[in-house]
């Protein structure tokens with residue numbers, strides 16, 4: 001590859017940007033930083049002009065596949081368009097320039113926003129209280145599981161098992177293990193729901209919690225939820241709702257009403273913060289009834305028009321510095337208030353309609369393992385194509401040649417050759433039709449000329465990469 005790093009572009013002596021002298025008095029430096037930590041020389045910086053910098057990073061950013069440029073139907077990831085107004089609001093100086101130690105009297109606007117956002121999230125999910133601290137979905141899961149642990153410890157019950165369905169997102173069992181629990185997997189039935197018989201056989205007085213995603217990662221609504229809820233609660237366990245993808249349900253159905261005790265949401269999926277580049281995200285956790293007292297951080301309450309912070313008596317403690325990723329909270333607030341109650345309902349309806357439209361068009365050419373109406377996403381199987389020697393991975397690579405991002409592949413694990421597609425509510429019919437035409441064309445290629453699919457992609461800057469090698473031998477700079 002001929003792309004140079006910014007260091008390779010360096011031309012020593014480029015007389016462009018003058019860095020200001022540092023303004024921390026030497027005396028203070030000496031007092032605060034021990035001598036051995038002070039570098040003898042400044043770090044080596046590339047010497048480039050402002051224009052060099054702009055061109056370099058703009059060129060690199062254009063190599064990225066992104067929602068602003070193309071359709072990105074990556075299932076379970078909700079790669080929708082995020083309104084720019086959220087960026088504007090989160091950069092307002094009063095928010096972006098606010099110091100976290102400013103004190104509550106000087107931070108009323110920000111605290112009010114967090115108080116109202118918590119209330120909105122309670123209304124949307126049917127929970128009684130929220131913490132906005134967790135910085136991602138998996139972080140929210142961990143937080144909720146630490147609450148679960150503290151809850152049973154206080155009750156004097158020794159429960160060390162977390163149940164996770166075989167369709168669960170990989171972060172669920174990982175978070176449970178991190179929180180010190182053991183994991184029992186629960187099977188799905190032929191309809192795509194939790195297998196009630198299997199659930200019964202896994203429930204006992206050791207089970208602390210069932211973690212459930214509803215709609216599941218198959219994109220299907222758990223129609224047996226009331227039965228599941230009564231079984232788990234009868235066995236003395238809690239119900240945890242993985243609400244990373246709430247865009248099928250907003251304003252339609254609430255985890256609190258389904259009987260869930262704890263919930264996490266991904267503000268950076270459903271509530272309009274761009275993601276995919278590794279953050280910042282936000283995974284608020286909601287709790288019901290007495291569990292609210294265990295949430296991290298203070299409760300924000302209105303007292304005579306001022307937002308004040310009230311410590312929670314049984315809080316498990318801080319899980320993130322200060323107030324969480326505040327900029328993401330601003331974007332979520334703007335999204336919710338911008339759409340309003342009716343708009344959120346409409347967003348969910350469009351997400352579900354789009355997914356059903358794609359599923360209906362594509363099931364002619366690919367297997368649809370669960371023949372039900374889907375929610376915001378659906379899972380196809382390429383097992384028909386696999387019999388002709390072409391895998392889901394080959395098809396995903398070939399889609400890139402048509403200018404689309406690939407769907408999620410090989411997940412959930414219970415569907416062979418899975419292609420998991422989530423169009424989101426923000427794509428129009430023309431784009432979805434073009435995507436269908438591409439996938440249908442690929443299905444024809446598999447029958448007529450499979451080699452072109454197996455050797456794809458052909459039009460991308462790089463063709464097939466050694467994915468295991470890339471993950472195991474990290475090389476982050478150019479050679």
Ligand SMILES: *Cc1c(COP(=O)(O)O)cnc(C)c1O
Pocket residue numbers: 076077136137138139169171213217242244245266281283
């Ligand atoms: C994305 C996702 C998560 C994890 O969220 P992160 O912010 O990536 O940690 C958990 N569960 C489901 C169902 C998800 O789609």
